[in-house]
Structure formats: structure tokens, C-alpha cells
Amino acid sequence: MSDEIHNIRLNSEQFLTAASIAAEVYHAVNIAKQLSFTSINARVLAKHSGDTVLGFSELTKFIGYLATYMIDKANLINQLAIQLTNLTAQLYRSHNTLDNMQQAERKFENIEYIDSLNVSKQTLIKQIQHQHEDYQQLLKCLKQELDAVYRKIKSAELIAVMSRIETAEAPKNSSASFDEVANKIAQSGDTIMAHISRSLQLLSAIYP
């Protein structure tokens, strides 16, 4: 049983990963918040530009939805990352205690009551196994949530293209403003996508 425990050892990468993912998601959320403002401004602009940009107006609604979705999901991912960091610290403390117990057994001689540690050791080993199961479960949830966000943000690429098509229909006096909105949507989508991709890449190092 003890050998199995050693196979689920933690390393510094695991400590850093959850925190790094949380940081990436935090940056993505900031962009999503900007995107949300962009969608509101774009909707006002579309309203003033009349029927020629009706399609654009519909797109802004979807951009707003996408930004809200991103912010909600990011909160969930952040909670998972915090849970993961806490669990990693607990696992580290459990492993550390077990190591110290085993060192006491190995390094020192004539310890009359060494067997009295057996109950604590067995309890600790079971605890490590449970913590490890919870750890794997959390990694799985994190992966699912990041994948879901990634797929959703992918659709922003399509929106960016569509918004460019729609801006072609815009009145000449406001076409520059529509171009700017379309560019912002494209840029924001790319940046959010980059942060989520990095999160998935980080996660793959500890959850292949």
C-alpha cells in the first residue's frame, strides 16, 4: 500500500498549475468584461444606424451572451482552481507527515513504541488515497469546464467574421465605428482563446 502512495507523489509543478490556471482565467475574464461593454456600445451604435445593420444588432446580443457566459464560467473555474490548490496543500502535508513517520522508523533505533504509530499511518494512507481521488476528480472537472469555454470562445471567431460582413452594410458615416467594433470582437476573441489555450496546456502537464 505504501508503494502505491509513493506513486501519487506531488511535485512543485502541481502546486503551481492550479494557481497559474486561475491567473490565466482571471486575464480572460478581464477581456470578457471589456467585450461585454463593447457589445453594449455596439448595440447602441446599431440602433442609431437603422435597418441596414439589423444583422449586426443581432450579433451584438450574442456577443453580450458570450461575455456573460465567459464571466460565469470563469468564476466556476476559479473556484475549482482554489479547491485544487487547497487539496494540493493538504496532500503535501499528508505526504510530508508520512515521510517523517517513515524516516523516524528508518533513521532511529530502539524505538520501543514505534508500532503505536501504525493506526495513524494507516489512517493517513487512507486519507492520502481519498485526497488523491478527490484531486483527480477536480482535475477532470477543471478540464471539462475549460474545454467547454474553449469551444464556446471558438464561435467568437465566426462572429468576428460575420460582424465584418455586416459592417459592410453600414452607412458610410458610421462604417469606421463598426469596423472598430468588429476589430475589437476579433481581438478579444483571440486574446481570450490564447488564455484558455494556455490554461489547457498547463493542465495537460498534470492531467494528460
Place this chain on the structure above:
Amino acid sequence: MIVKTIFKNQNYQWLMFGRDLDKPEKVIDTNQYVVNTRHRALLIDPGGVELFTPMLASILKYLPIQKITDIFSSHQDPDVISSLGLWDKTIVKANLHAPWIWEGFIRHFGMDRIDYVAVPDEGGSIELDNCVLQIIPAHYLHSSGNLHLYDPEAKILMSGDVGAALEKPGEPLFVSDFDAHCEKMKFFHQRWMPSNRAKQYWIDQVRKLDIEILAPQHGRLFKGDDVARFLDWFEALQVGCAIPFDQPED
């Protein structure tokens, strides 16, 4: 790590643990104590993380782990209690008696199974089988919430950082030349202890106790007449030396 029985009668014993020659060089040497009664044991100032393994091995030479039902922490410093998170996973069930003001701080070392018994400012007591230990307030010596432990039967006062000395590894356990020892205590007390008023109040209270052994958390222990010598020396010493002495304390 050296283990020394500093008191023993038919009901219980006081064990002192220290002088660990394998400890990392820059980690301050500490004295740990265990009061081992018939069915229970109290671990006093269990020490830092770096000391956990030798402490565990040394304790298990004298008693099974299940006997440790109580832990006492004189204050919140890492050399006193940073091993708590490891003991928490090793000891089956125990109470930690520590100053109430440090509960939220000490819990940062990790506590799941051990219960925190918040000792009020006026002190209290710990009962182990028929042995009753008195918790003596020693606030601002040096920590703002600081407690000492007095055993009226063994006549031992575990005095935390009061009486501490900075010494080389492997020094003897008891003071043998008091005058020579003063030099090793002087800076520690002047720099770590912040208040002359707190110092005098503690001395006045402690002089009322019948003490045979004064057992600090660092350095050598004082026995017999050296206890009174120490109290006189400490009384005459100005503490709080990081502030110029010509500044009024209050």
C-alpha cells in the same frame, strides 16, 4: 536528540528533549518537554517542523503515541509550534492549550484533528490523571500572549523564552556557572523581551511559587539556588534594548 528525565515520582515523569546535533545549523536549538502520567501525556512546546522527526522518534522511545492527549504551546512562534500540522496527522486525538489571542494565527500551521483550547489571559490549569499543572500568564515575555506552565508537585516552571540563552550545540543541560551563563542570556533577554513593566510583574508572581527547576525553551535549565539568582539577575536587567533606554516606557 538528548532525552533527560528531569523529574520522576511513582505517578509521573517530566522528560526534557533537546540538543539535537542533526538539526540544520541556522535553526535555533530548542528544548521540548513531555509530562508523562499513568494514562496520558502532555507535549510542551513541541518545536518546529525541522525537529518533528527526531522528536517523534525520541518520544516513541518512552511512550506510545496514543498517550499524547494534550499539547501546550507557550506562544505562537514557529520554533515553538510550527510542527503542529504534522502532529495533527500523527496524534489520534488531542487538545492544544494555547493563548486565546493566537488561535487564529496558530491554526495557520494546520489543525484538523487537534482541538484548540483557548487559554484566557489570566491562565488556567491542565489536569492529567492526578497531576494538575498551573498555566501562568507571562504576557509580553516576549510574546503579547504568552503562557508558562508550573507543576507544584515537581516544582518545575516551564518558562518559555524567559531564562533562554543562545548557546553552541551540545552544551550541558543545566547551568553550572551562573555568572558565566549571564553573558549568554543578556542579549536574548534585552532584545527579545519588550517590557520592563511586564518583566517585573512576572517576577513578582513567580517569586511566590516554590520552584526547584526553571526550564526555558532554549539553553540550559536552572536548578536550586540558581532559580532565585536568575530572578534577581532578570529583575536588574533593562529590557527592550532596540529602543534607546532614555525613552520612558509608558
